[in-house]
Amino acid sequence: MAEEIVSKYTAKDFKSDQEVRWCPGCGDHAILSSVQRALAELGIPKEKIAFISGIGCSSRFPYYMDTYGFHSIHGRASAIATGVKTANPELSVWQITGDGDALAIGGNHFIHAIRRNIDINIILFNNEIYGLTKGQYSPTSQKGLITKTSPYGTVEEPFSVGELVIGAKGKFFARTVDTNISLSTQIYTEAAKHNGTSVVEVLQNCVIFNDGIHDTVVAKEVRDDRTIVLKHGQPMIFGKDNDKGLILEGLKLKVVKLGENGITEKNLIIHDAQESNPGIQYMLANMRYPEYPVALGVIRAVPGLTYDKSVQEQLKEIKNKSKIKCMDDLLMSGSTWKVE
């Protein structure tokens, strides 16, 4: 049974005195309130929370949180967050980042933080564009996107965040939509409770430079049919009328209609986020409209040893074993001689 903590906080308690300066209508506002709600629900003492960010629109986030915060330099938030968590494993460490910050300039730190499975929560705002520098293509921009630095369309293949996370041996990957506050709050809460690196990709809208980029999938009128919210232990079912589902046909996922060709709920795959073999989760993370619905929810959540715990355990073990207990012991260890 999950631990029930009665929180002394409301979302308001996490609001700092700084005026929020994102553009009106930016998806970041909704993400901020979802995170504040999640923290209120979690009830972790405020002083034990640290928000670390890099550079970009999303990276202003720490200023708006009444917790400890460090707005750092472009791409390096994963490394700084890693240092914070290793130095003090008692802290709840959150990294706020974007598609440029995490996947371009900070790609190396991002994959290595995941590989180490350091217990931090990474919220990646994916708007498929560079906002702060005013509209250049990013590593997640779809091929062909016309931007200021790709006036004739990009010729690059985009990264898929989930693919990268799983490829880097990631143990927690979830996806949500900026404006879906209840789903987002729930996912941030689960990310926080997961021991190890949690990556949450947020499909976020940039109203100025890439407005509506996710609309084909997440717009109110289509989202039920074009997304699927995965729940651990539940059959993969979606659609406005709950009439569609996913089955495994051979080695591939397939969208089916319930009731057609004798298909019932029993034929659908049951989502297992805790399965360590990432095969199906990988396919789920990569589902793209129109062939598939885009997967939301917790796609992968596999328990494993965290870097920070392992460091603590090793320190404890070596401290117990070693004869060297303080600096004087070290100074006098090994070959020394006396001059009388």
Next chain:
Amino acid sequence: MSKKTHVIEREKVVIRFSGDSGDGMQLTGMLFSDTAALFGNDLSTFPDYPAEIRAPQGTVGGVSGFQVHFGHSEINTPGDFSDVLVAMNPAAIKANAKWIKPGGTVIYDEGNFTEKNIEKAGYLKDPIKEEKLEDYNIIAAPISSMVKEALKDFGLDPKSVLRTKNMFALGMVYWLFDRDLKYTEDYFDKKFNNKPGIAEANKVALRAGYYYAETIEALTPVYKILPAEIAKGTYRNINGNTATAWGFLAAAEKAGLELFIGSYPITPATGILEELAARKDLGVKSFQAEDEIAGICTSLGASFAGNLAVTSTSGPGLALKSEAIGLAVMAELPIVIVDVQRGGPSTGLPTKTEQADLMQALYGRNGECPVVVIASSSPSDCFHFAFEAARIAVEHMTPVLLLSDSYLANGTEPWRIPKMEDLPKINPPFADKTKVPFLPYKRDAEKLARSWAIPGTPGLEHRIGGLEKTDKGTVSYVPENHELMVNLRAEKVEKVVNEIPDLKVFGSGSGNLLVVGWGGSYGYLLTAVRELQADGYDVSLVNFNFINPLPKNVRDIFKKFKKIVVCELNLGQFANYLRMKHQEFTYDQINKVQGIPFTINDIKEKCIKMLEGM
């Protein structure tokens, strides 16, 4: 039978062990140094190894050397020219011929002077003749065949047998300097306690060399080096990288902080990370990062979280860390960045020494970005300056750049072990929990340091970052505020001057010529200046450890000399820095950029010329 060999008492001797990088010269040199140190000699060593782990066998590029300078008076450098060269192959002669003292001793392995090896080293036929060393004290020892003979009943494969050649040579050198074999024998017993056969083989080779040297009695003159007169205390040998690492450990203990090092391996700085990684017993969190940037950024994160944070690197890595150093300056977090300088630019000469990162350390960042810059000047004083760097970083809430170099990092010398109780306490300026709200950029009047609010402390929640802020911690683009903060950050670093010792003059304190050095050239400059003084020349020395800020008394010293000459292993970076900081003086320069330290002769000759021209 009485010993016919002639014993000469010498004050100081330089030995150089040289061979292929696989010949075990570093170990041989180290064992000899330890033995000399245990005997009570003062000493200084310098390993000189090729960048390639295994360059082609027998070539000059693959020569690995280890120089030991030891004696019964104070030793400050590994020495310029060797009294004794041990050459395991012809390439070792090629690499070292010009560094042997005229008339010095050369011991070489006859068995390895094959036609093929001679040709590989770039000789026609006879290296000794071709180098005009015939009149030197040449000892051609059949080392290879002797070890084969000595170990024939050991049942070892030929390769393992030949691997003991270095111990045969070492045995010969022990005889030459009248040293006890016990330390070396114990070393093998310990090192190979699971392989008693190998331990025994090495010991047999060592003794065979010793007895061979005794038998041939050709080793005249025998040098006798008495113990040095050094201060009372307990000593150990230490190299610069270990001393640096230990300085940080000591600082962490004195500050009551946990030590965090985030680093990426890079020659010649890796030893610091390795040493600290081994010190989990003292609670060190060592983090081998994915790159240089992550090295400093994890450290900066740890500093934000309240650890004593350090990162170690060499010149190319410092370049990669510069943006994060800027962040540390802006966030005003304590961190020590160690740059163990090597030959540059770019990959340059990774295993060689140079002092050419000074400008990078002082200015290699965007914006007005001052940091404290300190340079160590001997292998053992790396401990003291690492400690000081950490103390200043923490107490003044500033990044400190600590410069070492390849020569200091790898060189060793005996070190009088300090007691922790004798080191000063370090007082981190923790924020007052009762004063809320916490204003991150509020400063104390004396040092201008902000206070350190550690995440986890209730009530002190705050945000910092790379954007310009007001003293309340709010982001600000107000022009006057930016200028104010730039000036405050500069002034904060300037104020460190109140805590650094006055510059010390070696010599009369006034006169014709002042030799000026900084960091790792100290030993060479001191030796040269002392020898010049002994010869009656009017010359003094100052060597800088504190580069930014400079000590208070620089002007008072400089004005008492007619001529100032700045000596450094670069094209004149410190000279130019002094020209900017103390413009009223004229600075001459002695520079060298060959990837090797100065020689004492170099300095002396150039100084004499200057003095004669006055």
